Amino acid sequence: MRVPKAQVQALIAAKRATAFPDPSQASDAEALGLLVAEWADWDGATIIEALSAALEDANYHTLAGAIEDLLRQDAEEQAVDHTVHDH
Numbered sequence: 001m002r003v004p005k006a007q008v009q010a011l012i013a014a015k016r017a018t019a020f021p022d023p024s025q026a027s028d029a030e031a032l033g034l035l036v037a038e039w040a041d042w043d044g045a046t047i048i049e050a051l052s053a054a055l056e057d058a059n060y061h062t063l064a065g066a067i068e069d070l071l072r073q074d075a076e077e078q079a080v081d082h083t084v085h086d087h
Contacts, residue, residue, distance in 0.1 A: 011035060045071060 012031045019034050020026040040046035048071045055064035 008032075045075070 009028075012028050012035070015035050016023045016026045016028075016031040019031065036047055036050055040050065048067060052064045052067050052071075055061075055067065
């Protein structure tokens, strides 16, 4: 099911009106980014997963793959960093 663009635009407008000192200076992308971050509880991996899914849906497969590779690399580095600091 596709969500009507007007509903998404209403959410964006509401976020812009409440999250920015001067809503006219905020872009739709900035307001949508805040919505996604809140939805993901500010978890970077979840935000990236949503971004990757959006890119895949828009047929940006190579870019989505590159972003997923960066996420995996970051997760591996985080795991190594935690291992080093735990000992």
